[in-house]
Amino acid sequence: MLTLATVMIPASASPVGIFFQQLEIGITLGAMYALVALGYTLVYGIIELINFAHGDIFMWSTVVTLAVIQAMGITASPGPVKLIGLLILLLAIGMLVSATLNYTIERFFYKPLRKAPRLAPLIAAIGASFILETIAQLWRGSSFVAFPSIFPSVGITFGSVRVNLLDVVIVIVAVVLMYGLERFIRLTRMGKAMRATAQDPEAAALMGVNINRTISMTFIIGGALAGAAGVLYNLYIAQVWFFTGFQLGLIAFTAAVLGGIGNIYGAVLGGFVIGLIEALTIQYVPGGFAWADAVVFAILVLILVFKPSGLLGQQIPNKV
Amino acid sequence: MATQTPSKAASSWTAGIRRGTDGIRRWLNETMLAGRPLIWYVTGWRFAVIALVVAILLPLVPTSAYSDIQSLLVAMISVFVYIMLALGLNIVVGYAGLLDLGYVAFFVIGSYTMAAGTYGSINDFAGKLHDLPTLPFILLIPIGAFIAGIFGILLGAPTLRLRGDYLAIVTLGFGEIVPVVFANIPIFFGQTGISATQPAPITTPVGIISFTDPFNHAPFYYLALAVAVLVTLGCYALRSSSIGRAWVAIREDETAAEASGVNLTRTKLLAFALGAFVGGIGGVINTAAFPSITPLGFSFAISITVLIMVVLGGIGSIPGVIIGALVLRLFDVFLLQRINDPVHQSFLVAPVNAPLHVLANVDFNTLKLLIYGIVLVAMILLRPQGLIPDARRRRELKGVGAAPEGVSAVGAFEQEEAGMSAATTADVLDPSEYTGAGSDAQGREG
Numbered sequence: 001m002l003t004l005a006t007v008m009i010p011a012s013a014s015p016v017g018i019f020f021q022q023l024e025i026g027i028t029l030g031a032m033y034a035l036v037a038l039g040y041t042l043v044y045g046i047i048e049l050i051n052f053a054h055g056d057i058f059m060w061s062t063v064v065t066l067a068v069i070q071a072m073g074i075t076a077s078p079g080p081v082k083l084i085g086l087l088i089l090l091l092a093i094g095m096l097v098s099a100t101l102n103y104t105i106e107r108f109f110y111k112p113l114r115k116a117p118r119l120a121p122l123i124a125a126i127g128a129s130f131i132l133e134t135i136a137q138l139w140r141g142s143s144f145v146a147f148p149s150i151f152p153s154v155g156i157t158f159g160s161v162r163v164n165l166l167d168v169v170i171v172i173v174a175v176v177l178m179y180g181l182e183r184f185i186r187l188t189r190m191g192k193a194m195r196a197t198a199q200d201p202e203a204a205a206l207m208g209v210n211i212n213r214t215i216s217m218t219f220i221i222g223g224a225l226a227g228a229a230g231v232l233y234n235l236y237i238a239q240v241w242f243f244t245g246f247q248l249g250l251i252a253f254t255a256a257v258l259g260g261i262g263n264i265y266g267a268v269l270g271g272f273v274i275g276l277i278e279a280l281t282i283q284y285v286p287g288g289f290a291w292a293d294a295v296v297f298a299i300l301v302l303i304l305v306f307k308p309s310g311l312l313g314q315q316i317p318n319k320v
Numbered sequence: 321m322a323t324q325t326p327s328k329a330a331s332s333w334t335a336g337i338r339r340g341t342d343g344i345r346r347w348l349n350e351t352m353l354a355g356r357p358l359i360w361y362v363t364g365w366r367f368a369v370i371a372l373v374v375a376i377l378l379p380l381v382p383t384s385a386y387s388d389i390q391s392l393l394v395a396m397i398s399v400f401v402y403i404m405l406a407l408g409l410n411i412v413v414g415y416a417g418l419l420d421l422g423y424v425a426f427f428v429i430g431s432y433t434m435a436a437g438t439y440g441s442i443n444d445f446a447g448k449l450h451d452l453p454t455l456p457f458i459l460l461i462p463i464g465a466f467i468a469g470i471f472g473i474l475l476g477a478p479t480l481r482l483r484g485d486y487l488a489i490v491t492l493g494f495g496e497i498v499p500v501v502f503a504n505i506p507i508f509f510g511q512t513g514i515s516a517t518q519p520a521p522i523t524t525p526v527g528i529i530s531f532t533d534p535f536n537h538a539p540f541y542y543l544a545l546a547v548a549v550l551v552t553l554g555c556y557a558l559r560s561s562s563i564g565r566a567w568v569a570i571r572e573d574e575t576a577a578e579a580s581g582v583n584l585t586r587t588k589l590l591a592f593a594l595g596a597f598v599g600g601i602g603g604v605i606n607t608a609a610f611p612s613i614t615p616l617g618f619s620f621a622i623s624i625t626v627l628i629m630v631v632l633g634g635i636g637s638i639p640g641v642i643i644g645a646l647v648l649r650l651f652d653v654f655l656l657q658r659i660n661d662p663v664h665q666s667f668l669v670a671p672v673n674a675p676l677h678v679l680a681n682v683d684f685n686t687l688k689l690l691i692y693g694i695v696l697v698a699m700i701l702l703r704p705q706g707l708i709p710d711a712r713r714r715r716e717l718k719g720v721g722a723a724p725e726g727v728s729a730v731g732a733f734e735q736e737e738a739g740m741s742a743a744t745t746a747d748v749l750d751p752s753e754y755t756g757a758g759s760d761a762q763g764r765e766g
Contacts, residue, residue: 048485049485050485050488050489108333109697109701111332112332112333112334112701113700113701116700116704118484118485119417119419119484119485119488120700120704122419122484122485122488123419123627123631123696123700124696124697124700124701126421126624126627126696127693127694127695127696127697127700128693128697129693130624130689130690130692130693130696131690131693131694131697133689133693134686134687134689134690134693135690137686137689138682138683138686138687138690142683142686246620250489250492250493250496253489257486257489287504290500290503290504291500291504293496293497293500294497294500294501297493297494297496297497298497300489300490300493301478301479301490301493304479304482304486304490305478305479305481305482308482308486
């Protein structure tokens, strides 16, 4: 797992300290996975499509925010007040870019295929993913580009467990967004329309729900969450690469399936669980870096075989 | 999914493009193809015989050692390998309708069988070298195929109960894991990779045939051609067998097929195993021809490339898939280098402000992937049946569209029985008709 290569663990820590340090890393990673997983689960819940390009939507947020920060000429931490402004600016740009991209792809690639056989939109999504990746590769090249570390490395140390301010910020931003999503889906008209469409699109249409607008909105929200995750990822891992979306997307998809795809609480739970599993794998499995991906996939296969409905999902019988 | 109003003009931009290309297609048919659609020329036995004769004669073109013909032969060996891969994936995707996104895994397994079977030694987990008996190449083809087939069953057995899109992701994971496993276990030298020993020369009455002569690629060319032809014939046989019909039944409606007595798990598993089997053959042949392999050279891009070959040619269509593989692979290994190098070299000396100088920095291999992605999306949106659609599917869809109510199913079936040759004279294809009928017939299944 290349993405974790930069997360350093202090060498001289007690076994208990190491364990808790890994938990801390796992929660931070899990917050980002959960944000991306939400995009998968929202889209799957509403049109039963695995949005294969979702990981690359996330990647485009990392690429564009890198370009922005390079254009602004920022290479080091700009001081507390400016940092907050910068963080909000980056989040806004990342979310806007990803939401727009996700909306555009839905509008032009998936919408004409609403009535096509099931696999057609999935193949279109794979094509979209390929296109997004290669454009990013043509633009930024094939190698990693470092994202400047704009966050000062301050933090608190409990025993041998270090909690960076950045990690706290990441988790807070993620949790605020998740809470916002939950309120949105629960309380607003559009949220109600989304729930209705997920349950039964035809009945929802008969009740006056504008299905196309609801689906577009779902893609916009999912994209925005992935965009926010992209910014947080840039701050945490600080390596921009055209292929990160593919890997992280698969991990986040696994998280969504683990939680029970279609269920937003499940996606959040799955994200944190996968983050923890990955952090612990890297620490405790010999040669952990190399095997982290394999472990995630093994988990995916095991869930799908033994409990396809996931931790929080319901078993849905096959419709004829 | 319900769209409340039939505002098709506003919602489907693809329809406009289809109307536009329809005109071009008709014009082509009338002016250059003597009023017949292209498909009339490239399906059926006439075309197959001509293609085979051309393929057999190609190495006999008099040539010098470094000419383009020799590099075309090398490219063609790779083309034949990809034809095998595309045909193998076509069994899974086209016949049985299961989306396999990790097909590269079976290619890897075939490749490593060939390499390990001829290299002569392997590591153990402690990194100590052990001698291993080497096997003749001709034996390794079935061995590689069987090992890949067994892995196909091992992967398929627990996962084939899953719905189509989940299966796609699980196979994708498998395709990612297999190279990672080879890279991280020391047995086959990990990331360094391994080199196969190429097949030994054969002594025949007409002289010694060497498979390693760098100035004469014809022997390997013929070998790969022969295997590709065998695989093609096998695919035709499979398609018209009872198992082939069972696959089609599953593809069209799983629930109905099960109700009619098709054993879903066994039938799907067989498709998976046979697809993997063919992928294994492809791996063995490829490694015999291009002996150095590294695990990380086998990527998701290969799985996708093969999938694009299938989608481009026509899902389920044997001639389509062959032409899809031929076009894409020739473009990749033969044409692209001939574009890439001259362009880069010409801009190397050109002044920076010359027009189009930006091309000097473009990596055409990356650009290729972009084109592949666009091709994949465009095909699915605009012509989902592929360039050369499967004859059986066309007839099925025609039957559904044209037959009076009540007799369509029987009618379509009888047409099917009437023989394959009738299909080759099928008239102009109308894509809009296809998609219309297709979406009505297949609808949205849960």
